[in-house]
Amino acid sequence: GAGVSQTPSNKVTEKGKYVELRCDPISGHTALYWYRQSLGQGPEFLIYFQGTGAADDSGLPNDRFFAVRPEGSVSTLKIQRTERGDSAVYLCASSREGLAQETQYFGPGTRLLVL
Amino acid sequence: AQSVTQLGSHVSVSEGALVLLRCNYSSSVPPYLFWYVQYPNQGLQLLLKYTSAATLVKGINGFEAEFKKSETSFHLTKPSAHMSDAAEYFCAVSRPENTGNQFYFGTGTSLTVIP
Secondary structure, three states: OOOOEEEOOEEEEOOOOOEEEEEEOOOOOOEEEEEEEOOOOOOEEEEEEEOOEEEEOOOOOOOOEEEEOOOOOOEEEEEOOOOHHHOEEEEEEEEOOOOOOOOOEEOOOEEEEEO | OOEEEOOOOEEEEEOOOOEEEOOEEEOOOOOEEEEEEEOOOOOEEEEEEEOOOOOEEEOHHHOEEEEEHHHOEEEEEEOOOOHHHOEEEEEEEEOOOOOOOOOEEOOOEEEEEEO
């Protein structure tokens, strides 16, 4: 079946602008995760959804970052007043139930560049 | 706090030689452990995982890893490197007692295979 998809694959924006990044998880997966990967680093956790609710948003760096998953499937990561430091690859992952031992399936990522 | 250390940000091996990528974790409770591979411009792909069953885990593409609690290690090996193994490799842990189930990633090891 289809894997995790993310759109757009690349996004270039100007400092101060608003951006939305979309994630379409594997069908039937109740758990969805957002990570951010800076150059030369491993992915860092941002937020975890179980169904429609954000079960853990402790990784969001500040209140400019927000994510939603209104119908328990597609999720959107929203970044307000973008800063150059937000430039990174944003990864989405999903797993079947959100259990710790489950494989997380990753999308190809959205590469965000803030000029 | 959970952390993962990958010793060696860059590893070079000759084609046909042994591949050894190191991963150590710090946790008071044995975590679940994962190795992912990332090819250029692609998403993270699971190689193998340890979820408290057999300590020697076999994965895809001829890779395997052994969980050693006494050494808090989960090193990745492959007996004979292929050119196609050139990629970035990430070790990750999740905590069985953590309801968030986020992954904590190491900083990655870039593997170069020399013909």
